[in-house]
Amino acid sequence: MIRERAYPVEPWHVRETRLDMDVLAQSESVFALSNGHVGLRGNLDEGEPHGLPGTYLNSFYELRPLPYAEAGFGFPESGQTIVNVTNGKLIRLLVDDEPLDVRYGELLAHERVLDLRAGTLHRELHWRSPAGREVKVRSTRLVSFTQRAVAAINYEVEAVDGPLRLILQSELVANEALPPQSRDPRVAAVLESPLQAEEELTTPDGGLLIHRTKVSGLRVAAAMEHEVYAPARKTIQSEGYEDWVRTTIGCVLKPGETLRVVKYLAYGWSSRRSLPAMRDQVEAALTGARLDGWDGLRREQREYLDEFWGTADVVVEGDPEIQQAVRFGMFHVLQAGARAEQRPIAAKGLTGPGYDGHAFWDTEMFVLPVLTYTHPAAVRDALHWRYRTLAAAHERARTLNLEGAAFPWRTIEGPESSGYWPAGTAAFHIAAGVADALRRYVQVTQDTDLEREIGLELLVETARLWRSLGHHDRHGQFHIDGVTGPDEYTAVKNDNIYTNLMAQRNLIAAAEAVMRYRDEAFHLGVTDEEAAAWRDAAAAMHIPYDEEIDVHEQVEGFTRLQEWDFAHTPPEKYPLLLHYPYFDLYRKQVVKQADLVLAMHWRGDAFTPEQKLRNFLYYERRTVRDSSLSACTQSVLAAEVGHPELAHIYLREAALMDLHDLNENTRDGVHMASLAGAWIALVAGFGGLRDHDGTLSFAPRLSSRLGRLEFSLQWRGMRLRVDVRPDETTYALRHGDPEDVLELRHHGETVRVTCAEPVTVPIPPAEVSGPAPEQAPGRAPLLRLPENEP
Helix, strand or coil: CCCCCCCCECCCEEEECCCCHHHHHHHHHHCCEECCCEEECCCCCCCCCCCCCCEEECCCEEEEECCCCCCCCCCCCEEEEECCCCECCCEEEEECCEECCCCCCEEEEEEEEEECCCCEEEEEEEEECCCCCEEEEEEEEEECCCCCCEEEEEEEEEECCCCEEEEEEEEEECCCCCCCCCCCCCCCCCCCCCEEEEEEEEECCEEEEEEEECCCCCEEEEEEEEEEECCCCEEEEEEEECCEEEEEEEEEECCCCEEEEEEEEEEEEECCCCHHHHHHHHHHHHHHHHHHHHHHHHHHHHHHHHHHHHHHCEEEECCHHHHHHHHHHHHHHHHHHCCCCCCCCCCCCCCCCHHHHCECCHHHHHHHHHHHHHCHHHHHHHHHHHHHCHHHHHHHHHHCCCCCCCCCCCECCCCCCCCCHHHHCCCCHHHHHHHHHHHHHHHHHCCHHHHHHHHHHHHHHHHHHHHHHCEECCCCCEECCCECCCCCCCCCECCCHHHHHHHHHHHHHHHHHHHHCHHHHHHCCCCHHHHHHHHHHHHCECCCEECCCCEECCCCCHHHCEECCHHHCCHHHCCHHHCCCHHHHHCEECECCCCHHHHHHHCHHHCCHHHHHHHHHHHHCCECCCCCCHHHHHHHHHHHCCCHHHHHHHHHHHHCCCCCCCCCCHHHCCCHHHHHHHHHHHHHHHCCCECCCCCCEECCCCCCCCCEEEEEEEECCEEEEEEECCCEEEEEEECCCCCCEEEEEECCEEEEEECCCCEEEECCCCCCCCCCCCCCCCCCCCCCCCCCCC
16 A cells, blocks of 8 residues: 555646655556557556556457366356567667666656646656666656557657767567566466567668467557657667567767657557458558657647547546545546447456456446446447357356356456356356446437347347346245446345346336337337346346344345454454455355445445335445455445435545555556446435436535536436536536536435526435444454544
8 A cells, every 4th residue: 555645636637746666556557548559558668667557458368277176067167367568668778888777876856747738648758868868758658549449658858968979769568577476366367478479570760560369369550650859860770570670879968968859659450351351451550659759649639638628527626635636537537438339348448467457347337437428439339249258158147057148357359257156157247347338328318220220139138148047936036146236345146136126127118118119129129028038037036024123134134144243353464355265255244345335326226215225224334445446436425314424435546546656556457447446436425416217316415625527428418517616516518509408316305406597496405314333343344534634
């Protein structure tokens, strides 16, 4: 954990004012740049020292065996692991004959700045070599949002005392040696030299490498070109071998003179295209980049982000750290999905190898809700990716003797890649998450073409899964037995409430969609009887409830399980899954991450306010937050049940997860769901956003620390701006037709908003919320409110 502020608090920047070798890998994740297709970790330009080198292409993976101590029917035989592809970030510098290496000589100044509005990573350093020669280096790096295959680096070297002989070596390197990874099973598997060389080509100002993975058979091409600006005579030459290409630039600078090099990079991969086609693809991308030039790329990047922030920005007054963190989070969420284009949004995006680069249910239930309201085009692509994996989901369902589609717990291209069967086999709730993401996207955008073309089939096949997985008992109640919900410490149980309630909404949505698209449903083989069976199952869905203590049970019988001995669990034994057998966890009342509490967020229409409060208090004492997915949901519900100060503390934990490295694994990539969770905690928590029945509903109420919360939502071609103050809220429509009218609910009352003028309504006084929530001993929120702030 980074126990002090590593980055000064600024509203639009993440700034590192000194180079700390102890957290180098963490900073590489924080400073990673991506556009959803290409991802560059924030490694130093010269390559060394590094925490973890990383250059990634979305869905470019290698297959690896999944070993089992004892085999079982239906266990996945191989897993997919994201590959560190050809590194084009490398720019080595020799000052006279001394390599610039910050571990040697004297680092007089060093600063890196992630600019959230410009979409760039800027670095400045002042270095004195062991021989006493000084240079200043300025580099700016971007991964283009407008040119999907392109990244670029502007690199400038200034001679402080001279004359100096400078040798700059710009490289493409494949099969980099990677440092040993953690023994944590959630961390990516190490792949040694996964790329086989197919072609190397050099030009005077650049070069190209083409490789192919050994087992998955995917082909990757990487190319570079340079523009060199020097005040005097210079030399440029290139050389190459099967795993590296290097362009060397030499010149002599007088004091105050500057060498400037613009490095253009292009990446592409395919499982089908020929080697010549891949070569032409990256060369064309380089041509496009050079056509616009460095200034053009920067201008396009800023224009793209200006448009994004115009809809997605969240203004927070009263907690400057949260203001910085929510923008940092939204920037990374955008980077993960902006140009993914029918590829997955992984749990770590393209910022590191954590979780093998896999996408989980996090995408649909944390990331896509945020993007639906702020950048819906990315959600459309993400839904198309799920649809592309439907054949693999069908096959998985058949293996499990089920109908419909069983989407994987973790994957890159569709097949289940988890060797942990209680999740990989039993965590069926991912299917309802896919259906819910689709339902929300169509509700917000009115994109009926997508609903007809792919949405209907996704809803039908997930509904078929639930109908075959569950059963009616002798009393007519519908049960879904033997499943694992979001809480992985309560596995393979009956009637998980989150799963049941989300499946219920899935079944209803499918039945309604079939009525809208009768012809398309007929071609999918849906009969009136089948749709009626979905409605019957939804109406009879069993929701476990303990009448004796007046709380819902996370799963059937949960409240009768033995309590976990929190008092004798030392802090160093968390996360529990790394220190206790699952057998012990499964049979105790201990919750890894919000589960029933998550159900109360996304299916809040199924609970009364009194039930929500009692449930929240009960599960708060049993939730250990061994997952980064928990804090934002606990923040949302704490705000709803009348504990805004606790909600604010959980908001800070979610928002600062990576900036403070709270889970001590940011080195492997940022936590995309937690970063999205900062937006969710603010907008759904303190803004009170809900969308249960197709109507926007708000119940805003701020904590005492917040003086203002302002955010925007896209809704059916309109942009709604919500401005929350301690005593009132203003709703305004922008970018809609003058005749547009939006009906929403504010604390249960209907409000009509037009483009003509904003509407300001009072916030009713908060009701008494009962006893203060208590956490399990030793599991209080990781970050308290700053003591030196009001």
